[in-house]
Amino acid sequence: MGKGYQHTHIYIYFSLPIFKAYTFSIMPPLGWLTIFFVLVPSLAQEKVLPIEEQCGAVLTDPFKPLQIGLAADKDCTWNIERPANETTRLVFSVLNLNPNADCSQENVTVTDENLQVLGVLCPNSPNISVFETVGGLSVRVFTDSSTSDRYLYMFYNSFPTGSEPVSCGGDMRGISGTISSPNYPGRHPDFAFCVWHLDAPKNTKIQLSFSEIFIEIDPLCRFDFIAVYDGPSTSAPLLDLLCGRTTAELETSSNSVTLMLSTDYANSYFGFSANYKALPKSNTSSLSCSGNEMTVIINPSYLENLGYTADELTLTDASCGPSSSNPIAFVVPYQACGTVRKVEDHTISYTNTISASLAKGLITRRKQIQIIVTCELDGNTTLEIMYTTEDDIIQEQRDTDRFDVGLSFFTSETFVTPVVQSPYYVDLNQTLFLQATLHLPDSQLTVFTDSCFASSDPKFQASTYDLIRQGCAKDNTYHTFPSGIGFARFSFNAFKFLRTHNSVYLKCRVVICDSDDEASRCNQGCISRHRRDLGSSKWKSNAVVGPIRLSHHTQGEISESISEKDGSIAGHSSLYLFGVLVLAANVLLLSLVALRYSRKQPAAYRYHPVPTQ
Structure with a gap:
């Protein structure tokens, strides 16, 4: 290159992920001009090959994607041969078998080098399945004679045993936080396989907010993907499969979630970032x-x-x-x-x-x-x-906890019409009918009321009054009705606590048993203190209800109040009349005395009112 010339570099980038950069140089009058053009389809396109309708092969590559289309009535095996000091990971991201066949007629069976079965995939199996073993493995695909479009995509890679290509994933606990791909917000590495297990407190669900997802774009998410499972492992139901450039809002049904990130050997982008937080399963709290x-x-x-x-x-x-x-x-x-x-x-x-x-x-x-x-x-x-x-x-x-038991009032001993208003206004000594109901449709479970006590305090921190304790009635108005599958019934007469408010709250402990267990706690009735733990049960549960409040006026109180008012009015009238008579007599006496005194006094000055201007 002659003196006086200099290189001029112009970089031209195209953001389309389906291309990769090629370069060439030209020599303009003012110097070398190097231009980068993105022209040729990238590895993402190279992987989208026509579906191979082959039947088995021997594979020795350290990693390889396979897109396979299969015809009917085939029995094909792919043998992946790898050294004994390497671990082979096989990922299925698409599994499309004959949906009308059962597993005995059509399946994919994965075995290790010793012919030990690692897993069997059936027509109704999830698309995402992962297998690992030391050394090589085999994939056998067996199809029935029915005509159907069959297609699967799998990718394997091998690496030294005990040395993951990428360190990521892990077990997490908490009520909020962030999960992100390795190197985020930088590009994620190739051959990343990350599994995060997240547990929130019991009785909650998890809300996941993916603020950014940018991994390889593919309509079927074959190459790179994020799999989200509604539970503590990848065996839980698949909540969603994500790839490409997008965002997402997901919510689990349990207090556990599992995230899997799988990437192959090409087209690395920014990965993902997701915020999570725990929310109560109920409308209020957990x-x-x-x-x-x-x-x-x-x-x-x-x-x-x-x-x-x-x-x-x-x-x-x-x-x-x-x-x-x-x-x-x-x-x-x-x-x-x-x-x-x-x-x-x-x-x-x-x-x-x-x-x-x-x-x-x-x-x-x-x-x-x-x-x-x-x-x-x-x-x-x-x-x-x-x-x-x-x-x-x-x-x-x-x-x-495990069982949800509700406690409800009913209007009569038929237990047909529940009381829906709260507070429940009752008369003193009125018979109250209650039912403890197991909110779980299980015909094998029965319910027994073990203990039930009342308090004037909704927190039950004040003194309590026992209606029944350890199956033994403590209140002489307490009555037990025959129990049935999933419920227990009883009644007692309304009362009030002395020197406290007119509200009463109830807390009952029930025992849940197998209905066919004759020796269960539910069939033993009243048990003394030293025999308290005899008898089997599935679980114990508490139920709370209230307040019960006395009606403002019962008929007896109204009649009594009217009588008291009539007597009080009559008494007050007599006293008032007597006072008026005494006052009138005193006024008359004072007037006579004043008149007599004024006649004995001599005439003198008298005061006259002076008119004002």
Whole structure:
């Protein structure tokens, strides 16, 4: 190159992911001009080859994609040969077999070098399946004689055993956070295979918000993909399969989610980033008990509808606020923040209350909210009890563990018409009919009321009155009706607590048993304290209901009140008449005395009113 010449580089990039860059140089009058053009289809296009209708092969490459179309009535095997010191990973991203065939007629069987079966894929198997083994493996595809379009895409790669090509994935726990691909926001590496397992507190679901997804674009997500599973492993139901350039909002049905990222050997982009947070399964809140604390998560929309913000909520100890505002979460220690510990029989319970600070001033237009949470420890069993009150009226109650039992009032002993109003206004000594119902359609389960007690306090921290304890009636008006599949019924007469408000709340513990187990706790009735743990049961559950309030006026109270008022009026009238007569006599006597005195006095000056101007 002659003196005085210089290189001029001009870079021209095309953002279409289906091309790759080629370069060439020209020598213009002012110097060398190097131009980068993106012209030739990239590896993404090279992988989109016509479907090969082949039947088996021996593969020795360290990695290879396979797009296979199969005809009817075939039995084909692909042998992947790899050294004994390598691990081979095989990923199926598309599996399209004859949908009308069963697994015995048509399947894909994966075996290792020793012919041990690693897995069998059937026509109804998920598209995404992954197999790993040391050394090589074999893939046998067997089809029936039916005419059908059959197509599968698989990709394998091998790597030294014990040394993953990319370090990523892992187990995670928490109520919120972020999951992102390796190197994000940089380009993700080739041969990445990452699996994240995320667990949130019990009785919650997980909301996933993918703020960015940018991986290889393909309508079938064959090459690079993100698989999201609704559960703790890749065996859980597939929630969604994502690829290309997009965003996504997903929500699980459980408190676990599994994410799998799989990439091949070409076309690396920015990967993904997803924020997650735990939300209660119910409309209000969720409770989870652990070794030394409770975790409560509140639905933001529920709080917003009541006109409150997270900053206004505290535990019983007002210095203990939420640990997170997105989601709204409380971590409640057993030994602090106003948690009340109670020991009864073999049960230890811890109770705390989440409430909003009272409004200042004379009036408020917001309901007073309380979320009452209790963790009960009974031997090896942990029971999670939570219910919400608005203005001391229980709005929602549930036992948030394995079984959900509800407690409802009915208008009569026929148990046909439930009482829907709350509070439930009753007359003193009125017979009240209740049914504990297992909200689970299982014809093999029956319910038995073990204990039931009342309190004037919706938190049950005041004195309680036993109706039944360990199956033994403690109130002489308590009556048990025959139980049936999934329910237990009883009645008692309404009462009030002396020197307290007229509200009564009930908490009942029920035992759930197999209906065909004659030796179960449900069939043993009243059991004394020293025989408390005899008899088998599937689970224990608590149910809460209330308040019951006495009617403002019963007929007897109205008649008595009228009689008292009539007597009071008559008494007051007699006293008033007597007072008037005495006053009139005194006035007459004083007038006579004054007249007599004035006649004895001599004439003197008298006072006359002077007219004013």
